[in-house]
Amino acid sequence: MTLDDPCPCGSGTPYDDCCGPLLATERLAATAEELMRSRYTAYCYGNREHLWRTWHPRTRPSQVALDPSIRWTGLRIVDVRDGAADDDSGVVDFVASYDGGELRERSRFAKRGGRWFYLDAESDD
Template identity: 45%
Template sequence: MSKRSSRPKRGPEPALTAASPCPCGLPAAYGECCGRFHSGEEYAPTAELLMRSRYSAFVAQDEAYLLRTWHPATRPQQLELDPGMQWTGLEILATTGGSSFHSLGTVTFRARYRHHGKRGALHEHSTFERQHGVWVYVEGTFVE
């Protein structure tokens, strides 16, 4: 006779809807926050909002948005997003520049995740550039 676990099986994560809390951590629904950028309805007006929307795109597994908002000089040909990666929280630690008055900006952040049950965090200092009035991600450096 086999033992059964008393813990219920977890199904797939619920789909992100316009009414869902935005994964980026701002107090707005996804559709009013990062969803409007993902749909192409609007562009992120600051480097920080682009960073937040890119984090939300990782949560949503939106490869097209990630590639679209990546600087052409550093953008990979394709992305292979790991379905075992579950992003669980974003913390913005510092920003420099990145407003409508700047052409460059940086965002330092910590993104928490669970990967195949193990918890971890990605701590990165990211660089952004405004091209033709639109913010794009250039590159990131891991912070120890």
């Protein structure tokens, strides 16, 4: 990967200007959507640490399991409700594509101590 490679989250921004600083713990997500995009990118790169760190302590598993056979190929944000920098909660509906299929999900996010966390999700599959 080079500095100019587009971020896997589909923002159209280079990785180092988009999700890279979040995965590297250089900064926190400002919105629920930004956190959701960074979590998708973490799945693309197999970054369990970012996924665990951004999962709400009330709902996160003791370990994050990733399926190495899944190759994520695209992300489309369908709808965002709340989750702005001054909100305490938000919902992001999205479709994540992978080789052989897609995952449709409605993810809920909560802000705790000024940080956004993934809370839980409803899958449409």
